[in-house]
Amino acid sequence: MEVGRLPISASQRGKLIRAGYTTLSSLSSLSPSDLARGAQTAWDMLHEEQLLRRITTSCADLDNILGGGINCKEVTEIGGVPGIGKTQLGIQLAVNVQIPVDLGGLGGKAVYIDTEGSFMVERALQIAEASVLDMVEYNDLLRKEHRKCQVNLKPNDLLESIYYFRICSYTEQMAVISYLDKFISAHKDVKIVIVDSVTFHFRQDFEDLALRTRLLSGMALKLMNLAKTYNLAVVIFNQVTTKYMEGSFQLALALGDSWSHSCTNRVILYWNGDDRYAFIDKSPSLRSASAPFSVTGKGIRNSASNHKRIKLM
């Protein structure tokens, strides 16, 4: 009997025929689990989750509130006022994802999608050099415990593993994100995708707001799909805007209410006096908490008394 005459939905028939099963006899030897794909029980997911490594931010306090660092398979949105250190954090993560597996990292590469032009290569080199020094130091510590490994990385190697895309319009942004699927299936060692920032091209001169909502939600789903399929972390940066709520003007993240549902986790960076703080605004498994951090010559580090905001006299 032909598969085409089976009483199943048209989409399933199409799938079976596309997969090459045209007669019942070809199906009879398969088990249901071969055909069913995509579902996992919570038990399996729990074990997978415990084995996943996280990407450290190089700031111990920040890592603590994030439960160890930025998680793979999730989309993390980081928002804050201009000058708070979003791009610095992005560059730091792009370097930290390359920490070798022996030293506790992921040993992967990074994709950096720059929409604002704020990525400075000299700064990336500076952070990479500091990171290599840190790795060598950590390696020496491990050697004392007889667990050494070779750190052959040079700062230039770290820079080579960052794939950089410069975007100049929203159509380019949509195109790159659609292209990323093909790119990452060709470069399977990419473990983080950073979009800095996702808001820039959608804020000004967008006449049709309904179109903007559709494009943004479609883009969010594509990023979620990327994160899940290729087991990588997606970090997107957002800007702030003022919103009139509860009787006064307050700061809120840009792109509106419908975009705020398109991320798995949200972290908000803000000033508290003269210190930089990070706050977990939304997370399915992390508690809401705040932690201080600072931006130093070496990158993102723990907060210290001499790393405060510089006030112009």
Added chain:
Amino acid sequence: MAPLKSLEQYPRIINSHFLAFCASHGILTVEDFLLHDIYELAALAEQQPDPEGLKEGIEELLSMVDGELHQPWMNGMDLLADSLQNKHVLSTGCEGIDLLLGGGLREGQLTELVGPSSSGKTQVCLQAASNVAEKHMGRVVYLDTSNSFSPQRIADFVDLATHNFLQNVMKNILCHSVFDIFTMFDILHQLELDLRSQNGPRRVRLLIVDSISSLITPILGGSGLQGHSLMVSAGCLLKKLAHQHNLVVLVTNHTVGGEGGAPKPALGEYWKSIPHVRLMLSRDRGNNTCSISILKHSSMVYLGSSGEAIPILSKETQNIMTRVTVVVMSLMMIFMIGTSIDYVPAPAPNPLYHSSDDY
């Protein structure tokens, strides 16, 4: 529409004589037959050589249409029996929400959770999933669109945390990641087939789609109404699954800005009438509690615009004194609910929602 000729496989009654008779009156398909006046056809049959055979043919055709083309008619007693025996109430795991809903989530109904970002919708879904898998011995199907399904959180919700028990509970929660509406339709159709043939000690009792609005928003609007039709057919499919297989279906929706800045549920006017129960969640940033209220319920009536509800009682409402008592009691209940629902408190409120002088 099917031509009458295809019914020749029932040669006893629907024979070529009957078909010729029908054809002579312009009836060539089943649709023509149903549109034609049956009494007139019977009267015309009297004038034919074999009136009894033709009339039997008409009866036979009518009974075939009745039996196979639509769902059987159910009367009120059947529906009541079905509702009492099959449509149970499942607790959500949170006492306050159960109290608000009059026991919990009802099987056979589509319940929607609406709320702005970070108001606790996913947490309610996770807790309901863990509760159904643990206490109601049911299986849960969780469709996740934003990678927010957290197995660690489910493990935290389970009371008895011994390894074997936890394994049993968590093996009965199945999570699919869906990122477009067509995948969701595929999964739901597959689920429908599985449910028809399900056997075994545990059956699927809860279906969660978190969140359905992120699947529908990319296709809504634009030049045509195709997005709206997909949305409505998704809603109808979910309600059909809920009714026919006695499932609780829970979906989440987000909010958009409404009049005066107050948030209103997304997905617009067409979606409004689809869920049976709509619940609005909101988070109070000041003291970090979440609150839940009813926007729409199919068996509760509203007292005020804030969404307070009283359950509709059958005979008692005719007695005015009892009605007043009911009102007072439910106001007390609402008061108790307002103070009893709180989630894990955070140590620091969201800094962006403070009017800060630094900026």
